[in-house]
Amino acid sequence: MAIECLVLGAGQEVGKSCVVVKIGGKRVMFDCGMHMGHHDSRRYPEFERLLAGGGAADYTAAISCVVITHFHLDHIGALPYFTEVCGYDGPVYMTYPTKALAPLMLEDYRKVMVNHRGEEEQYSYEDILRCMKKVIPLDLKQTIQVDKNLLIRAYYAGHVLGAAMIYAKVGDAAIVYTGDYNMTPDRHLGAAHIDRLKLDLLITESTYAKTVRDSKHAREREFLKAVHKCVSGGGKVLIPAFALGRAQELCILLDDYWERMNLKIPIYFSAGLTVQANMYYKMLIGWTSQKIKNSYTVHNPFDFKHVCHFERSFINNPGPCVLFATPGMISGGFSLEIHQLSFSPHTDSKGIMDLTEFLSPSHVILVHGEKPQMAFLKERIESELGMQCYYPANNETVSIPTTQNLKINATEKFIMSCCTGETKNNLQKHGRAFGGNIPEGCSTEGEVEGILLMEKSKIPKILCEDELLHSLGMEKHLVHFEPLHSSGIEEVKHTDGSAVQQGSLGCE
Amino acid sequence: MAHPHLDVFPSPRKPHGPREDSLPQVPPSSPFPPITTGAAGARSSPAAPAAAPTMEEAQFLASSPRATGFAASSSSYCPDPMDEGPSVSVPGMPFAEQIRAAGRRASSGSPEGLGAQVQALASMSRGIYPLARAEALRSLAAVLETADARGGVVEQCYGCAAVLMRDEDEGVRLATMRLIVLCADKLNEGPDGDSHDHQMDIMFLQLSSMARDMCTKVRIEAFNALGKMQRVSEGVLLQSLSKKVIKPNTGSGSIIKGKKVPPKLIYPCAAGIFAHGIEDEFYQVRTAACKSLGALSKFSTQYAQKALDLLMGMMNDDTEAVRLQTLQSVFHMATYGCLSVQEMHMHMFLGLLVDTNVLIRNSTRKILGSVNLPKLQMFKSAIDVLITSLEKHQEISMSSDGELILDKPRIRALLIVSISVAFSDVKHNKLDIPEVIFSCAISLLGKISCAIGEVVDQNSLLSYLCQRTGIPFWKTKLASTESGESKGCSIETASDICAQIGKTGKSTKSVDEILAMQSVKSIIETVERTWTMRKSSNIHDVRTILRTCQEDLRILASNSSGSTRALLSFLCEYLDAVQFIIEILRSIQLDNSYNLGPTSLNVLLEKLDVSIRRMKCCYAGFNREMEIQVCELALLANLFELSKVGIHSKLVLDKLHWVINRLDCLCADGSSKLSYFSREIKKAFDANFVGHDIFTLLELFHPKPKTDYGMLKAISADLQVRDNDSENPSPYVCGLPVGVSYHISLYNISSQDRLWLRMIVGESIQHTFLELSCFGGNDEVKSGSMIVPLHITPMACSFVLRVCLVMECPFGSVSVHQEGNEGPRGSIVELSDELDVYFVCTERR
Structure with missing residues (x-):
């Protein structure tokens, strides 16, 4: 059995994440994103490839389920298109926060697309709502049995509110698709967290395949120092803040600092942004970092002490202040990239290596990154961790062999021989030292010999040497060799061969 | 015949178990090749000491298709990592406890038994039950604690631990780390500790790689363990700070001091482990990381400098515990003299001086007090902020129970600084220092006036202090003695003074x-x-x-x-x-x-x-x-x-x-x-x-110490032997009695007390009664010299006599009757310190 991984998007590029993995006959689509840089057909993944050669009539038949990792448009943007325009009608999974925030993001983008750029509408608001109705929400570490064989489970990924890494398993084959994740915690979001799993394949993002970031403390320190210096000199600080996430992060940082330094200078936050974003954060406390969860019982950290609502009339107020300025629309998705330079919620190269080492999969596929950096990371993974690594381009397929576990039975005698043989050894060795009082089940390492019997319609079983004939219902043959003269060598060889044939009869 | 991907199914640890290639790969030159787990057959052998299964059970366990690891871990329950119960506890008396108890009795007398014990436990550590594996490791640790480090026992334990480092069970991983630290300790203690430097590095890296574990408890333990490591080479230490892999042999020799080359990074995730640790989501982990950062910095100055940079970032941490630990670590570095504060750090320190948290301010002052500031400018800014801080928060380091500790020289210095500034600097004239501080400052008058020097003389300083304290008495008294300084205060009589003292509620004592x-x-x-x-x-x-x-x-x-x-x-x-x-x-x-x-x-x-x-x-x-x-x-x-x-x-x-x-x-x-x-x-x-x-x-007992004890007198004694020390021993002749001349002073001894001289040579004791009438002096102090013969001289060329003055204890002397035993009856108390008297045998001609 093999795992086939078809990369429809985010192969050697960033944008329109979409990976379709075929495990044990099941096809799972991870993420269904759009590319923000294109405004033609290239903006969506080439879904038609799913139907080509597969023999499936429509997408619902071709795909077992769609799993969305988080609400960024390059991971979810094409979903309404896929479900409402292409007609996929199967299950769609995403986490609760993603389900809550996704319609906002999608609708906002649709508006920008139609109203500002005057493009043709790809899908309507109703499409988004209909699409969202098909979504089945996931909770962290909740195992969902999609069908009889396929199960999926979400793990915490950091990155943004509600981001998840997805574990999928069919039979013995198991993979993890990370989506975007962050291995270092923020103030308001935790670090990615996953169990030790036995994996055949890990599909990981590689935005920062080559970058190793320094401690964020230094950057925070610089930031605070600069802000403090400015306000203590009577200046006004303007911080551009975008959408969900980073603004809260900076706000918590400043609020803390203000508290500790006992500063009284006002921090303003434009009302619209605060209300909307903080409302979601207050609701979704369970998806934030440990620190927030801890303090939540006493005080909701998103009720900032020193942050007040900004009124337009304040702009001419004298005296120092700090102002979080909003760029207005979430269309600033591009500005978001620029902002990421300083406080990025993506993991760095070290984080990718750490996660890969922790999970120790047999194979690694890199997506969501740039080609040269991915090549560099591939080299590292292969040389340092000794794993096979690929970074396919869009629309390429990678096929990976999987291990297969085979159930076998063992005879009673074989198991007995496993333990008693060892225990006896020990007794002889250490009996004196222990005064004959050896703990039971104590065994030293060693190998046990047995014969594996694989018969056609039966479960294979392992047994002891002397049980073999009995279980086959055969009699014991004894072959004696007579010493021969040198003239009869040919004959000897002949006899020898037949004896071997006889002896190996039972082991086919 | 065999399937290419055949995997024996009931092998219980395989589904989640460590992959062979992720096992630690200790280089072949290492003295401890890790014991690799055997073939699948050995693994599936049901060794379960905790459950001690009978044969039938064993069969059942092995033959019943056990749920795969997947099903076992697929519950949707998501516990808070900090609230998880101790998954490692084993019902009944843990084996490790038993070992410890047994170890105390039997010590490590027989190396053979020890070896067998270790071997048995080592094999148990490869059992199928995680609780049993963890217990086996803990027991190994217990054995190791009691044993001495001979005969490869440490190596064996270490081998076990190294194999189980990547175990799927967190309890096992925790136990592994404790064992590794213990092994490192033992190796260091051992006779040829120096030869294990390379091994230390590897252990350090192994522990580092554990610090990226997904389990919080494991991470905490890993950082604690790292802090306990010793003799780690500088290269490895530096690597633990930097996420970027420092390549040996490429840069100049500055990275690698001496001949030691850090081992190739076997565990890629061991790099920059502290950089990760201080950014951890859980403050417990961050605290542990900070602590270890401080603890390790005594080994390398270069490391200390970089560690300080990291610690500086931690001062902005949102958890108070972490900030305090950071300061403590910095203080630790300062104590070991490996703290060098640069100008770039000053901003942070100065900020901490005016922190709203009193503990933070205290610790910062403590650090600033024990560090050398390289530039005068820095020193000045520190003093400025210090004064502002004192002004603002009206405090001088109080100890935790609110009591002023005047004996700390630093506090004195602070006091001096704050008061001198009040005097000499017009800007700070409005300094609002609480009265109590001035009253404390009075006792430091000499030093303060010394500090201020020519600016003001001692008397006017004192009058100033008293004025601030609200004790008019002092001022007037001074005014009366120093006519030149008189400020028109009326001269008061002694009785008035006494009355005023009474008013202030103080006793007549100083x-x-x-x-x-x-x-x-x-x-x-x-x-x-x-x-x-x-x-x-x-x-x-x-x-x-x-x-x-x-x-x-x-x-x-x-x-x-x-x-x-x-x-x-x-x-x-x-x-x-x-x-x-x-x-x-x-x-x-x-x-x-x-x-x-x-x-x-x-x-x-x-x-x-x-x-x-x-x-x-x-x-x-x-x-x-x-x-x-x-x-x-x-x-x-x-x-x-x-x-x-x-x-x-x-x-x-x-x-x-x-x-x-x-x-x-x-x-x-x-x-x-x-x-x-x-x-x-x-x-x-x-x-x-x-x-x-x-x-x-x-x-029911509750201690209630009181202070109104009246006039207590301490009974004590002073015992001296003149002209005797280890350089100038007194002469004696083997086997003959020798006279020792003592000079004894007794304080507050009454004539009823029965005093004895207790003289001990090796195993033998001699008691000599002291006749109090021989001493002159009054009731309070009696003193005298006497020569006491020592009968128990040994047959040796030299010996040390231990002498002590003891007193019979008249209370509670429900007599323990000692027949035929000379010396004090009942129990005794020692009145003096024990004194050593040295003797050397004179050669007989």
Whole structure:
């Protein structure tokens, strides 16, 4: 059995994440994103490839389920298109926060697309709502049995509110698709967290395949120092803040600092942004970092002490202040990239290596990154961790062999021989030292010999040497060799061969 | 025939188990090749010591298709990592405990038994049950603790630990790390510790790689373990700070000092482990990382510098515990002299000086006090901010219980600085320093005036201080003596002065003494608080608090004299006793079996006994309250004896009877009342302890030290032998008696006391009675010289005589009759320190 991984998007590029993995006959689509840089057909993944050669009539038949990792448009943007325009009608999974925030993001983008750029509408608001109705929400570490064989489970990924890494398993084959994740915690979001799993394949993002970031403390320190210096000199600080996430992060940082330094200078936050974003954060406390969860019982950290609502009339107020300025629309998705330079919620190269080492999969596929950096990371993974690594381009397929576990039975005698043989050894060795009082089940390492019997319609079983004939219902043959003269060598060889044939009869 | 991907299914650890290629790959040159797990067959052998399965069970376990690891871990339950119960506990007495107990008895006498033990445990550590594996590792640790590091035992343990480092069970991983640290310790202790440097590096890297674990507890443990490592090479240390892999042999030689080259990074995730640790989501992990950062920085200056950069970032942490730990780590670095503060760090330190949190400010001041600032500018800015901070928060380092510790030189310096500034700087004239500080400053007058120098003379300074303190007396007195400085104040008579002192509510004693008594009060309050929190809090904290109190008392005692001094040293003894009681109560709670022979409990009981005896006998002039207190302590000590033995020995009961009688006697006239504790004991004693649980009785005790002890006198003695030290031994002839000339001073000894000279040579003891009539002097001090013959000279070319003055203890002398034994009757207390007298044999011609 093999795992086939078809990369429809985010192969050697960033944008329109979409990976379709075929495990044990099941096809799972991870993420269904759009590319923000294109405004033609290239903006969506080439879904038609799913139907080509597969023999499936429509997408619902071709795909077992769609799993969305988080609400960024390059991971979810094409979903309404896929479900409402292409007609996929199967299950769609995403986490609760993603389900809550996704319609906002999608609708906002649709508006920008139609109203500002005057493009043709790809899908309507109703499409988004209909699409969202098909979504089945996931909770962290909740195992969902999609069908009889396929199960999926979400793990915490950091990155943004509600981001998840997805574990999928069919039979013995198991993979993890990370989506975007962050291995270092923020103030308001935790670090990615996953169990030790036995994996055949890990599909990981590689935005920062080559970058190793320094401690964020230094950057925070610089930031605070600069802000403090400015306000203590009577200046006004303007911080551009975008959408969900980073603004809260900076706000918590400043609020803390203000508290500790006992500063009284006002921090303003434009009302619209605060209300909307903080409302979601207050609701979704369970998806934030440990620190927030801890303090939540006493005080909701998103009720900032020193942050007040900004009124337009304040702009001419004298005296120092700090102002979080909003760029207005979430269309600033591009500005978001620029902002990421300083406080990025993506993991760095070290984080990718750490996660890969922790999970120790047999194979690694890199997506969501740039080609040269991915090549560099591939080299590292292969040389340092000794794993096979690929970074396919869009629309390429990678096929990976999987291990297969085979159930076998063992005879009673074989198991007995496993333990008693060892225990006896020990007794002889250490009996004196222990005064004959050896703990039971104590065994030293060693190998046990047995014969594996694989018969056609039966479960294979392992047994002891002397049980073999009995279980086959055969009699014991004894072959004696007579010493021969040198003239009869040919004959000897002949006899020898037949004896071997006889002896190996039972082991086919 | 065989399937290419065949995997024996019931092999229980395979589904989640460590992959062979992720096992630690120790280079072949290493002295410890890791013991790799055997073939699948060996793994599936059902070795489960904790469950001790019978053969049938074993078969069942092996043949029943066990749920795969996947199903087992697929529950949707998502616990908070910090709230997870201890998954590693095993019901029943843990094997590790047994080993420890056994280890104490049998020690590590037979290396053969030890080897077998280790081997057995090692094989158990490869069992299929995670709890059993963890227990096996803990037991190995227990064995290792008791054993000495010979015969490859350490290597074997280390091998076990290395194999299980990547175990799927967190309990096992935790145990692994503890074992590795212990191994490292043992290797360091061992005779050829230096030869293991390379091994240390590998261990360090292994532990580092554990610090990226997904389990919080494992991460905490990993950082704690890293902090305990020693002799790690600089290259490896530096690598632990930098996420980027530092390549050996590429840069200049500055990275690699000496010939040691850091081993190739076997574990890629070991790089920059501290950079990760300080960014961790859980503050417990961050705290541990900070602590280890500080602890390791004593090994390398380069490391210390970079660690300081990291720690600087931690000062902005959102958790107070982490910030405090950071400061503590920096202080630790400063103590080891590896802290070099640069200009770029100053901003942070100065910010911390004006932090709203008092603890943070305190720690920062502590650090600034112990660091050398390289530039004058930095120093000046530090002082400026320090003053602002003092101005703003009106404080000078208070100790945790709000008491001013004047004895710390740094505090003095601070005081001096703040006051001198008030004097010399017009800008700071409005300095609002609380009165109490000025009153404290009075005692430091000399130093302050010295600091201010020419600006102002001592007298006007003093008058200023007094004015601030609100003690008009001083000012007027000065004014009266210094006519030139007179400011028109009326000269007051001595009686007026006395009246004013009375008004201020101070006693007629000097300021020092008042301060001392105030400190004593607050110390006593602290002790009482500590007693109430003894159960809820960590024993180490309790110990630390009590020790600090004692320390303070000792310092106070060294500055005082007469009855105050006696009182302070008595309180010291009292605190000693309280500490012993707390320790005893704790060890009783921990373990109810006393049948293991002499244990630390016995030692503690003995110490308590000695301490009580000293309190009883070494002080004269008790009032009644005080004697009652000491008697209660004695009651408690006897009760401990009873609870220990289990059966009620006649001797102990007699002693108890004596104490109870004495208490009755003291309270007979009704001026004092027996405490509830004593009354209950009395009841129980009268009922012959039938129906009374001794342990509940023990709980009734509560220490109530008092300060109004009246005029206490300390009974003590001073013993000297002139012209004798290890360089100038006295001569003697083998086997013949030798005279030793002592010079003895006795303080507050009454004529009824029976004093003995106890002389010990090796195993033999000689007691000589001291005739008090030989001494001249008054009741307070008697002194005299005497020559005492020593009969027990050994047949040796030289020996050391240990001499001590002891006094018979008249209380509680329910006589332990020692037939035919010369020397003091009953129990004794030592009055003097033990003195060593050196003798050398003169050669006979």
